[in-house]
Amino acid sequence: MNALLSFSFRSPGRFSLSALALAALLAGCAVGPRYEQPVTALPSGWKEQKTAEGWLPAAPADALDRGEWWKLFGDPTLDELASRVQVSNQNIAAAVANFANAEALVRGQRAALFPSVSLSGSGKRSGTGTTSPSNAFGASLGATWEPTSGGGCASR
Numbered sequence: 001m002n003a004l005l006s007f008s009f010r011s012p013g014r015f016s017l018s019a020l021a022l023a024a025l026l027a028g029c030a031v032g033p034r035y036e037q038p039v040t041a042l043p044s045g046w047k048e049q050k051t052a053e054g055w056l057p058a059a060p061a062d063a064l065d066r067g068e069w070w071k072l073f074g075d076p077t078l079d080e081l082a083s084r085v086q087v088s089n090q091n092i093a094a095a096v097a098n099f100a101n102a103e104a105l106v107r108g109q110r111a112a113l114f115p116s117v118s119l120s121g122s123g124k125r126s127g128t129g130t131t132s133p134s135n136a137f138g139a140s141l142g143a144t145w146e147p148t149s150g151g152g153c154a155s156r
Contacts, residue, residue, distance in 0.1 A: 115145035 127133030
């Protein structure tokens with residue numbers, strides 16, 4: 001038991017570096033009580049729930065195709081402007097492409113917060129005509145994760 005509790009002070013730099021690393025690791029993790037969501041009594045309805053006489057509840061139909069809705073106004077100037085917008089509106093296409101690119105970059109950065117796992121396998125068969133063939137198989141599994149300094153260990 002004495003062997004387990006004794007320290008070698010021949011290399012004090014290694015001991016202090018280990019103690020410093022352990023202290024930094026423990027200081028990076030937030031500790032505290034778990035958050036418990038308070039219970040709130042919800043009403044069964046709200047005061048505007050009943051519809052007034054003659055009124056109907058809203059029925060949004062945003063997903064429906066509207067087609068050429070501006071033709072209802074019968075304005076040739078509006079018709080000409082709408083056709084120009086439909087033909088040469090590259091700004092919206094560029095904005096949509098930039099937004100998709102930004103989303104992909106965010107997904108890539110967010111993926112670095114989670115562990116990554118890799119699996120690989122191999123097989124080899126060797127032998128000559130005079131010897132019996134031999135088989136060799138191998139598999140490896142790896143996992144990596146780097147905690148962040150921005151609260152990767154924080155309790156939630």
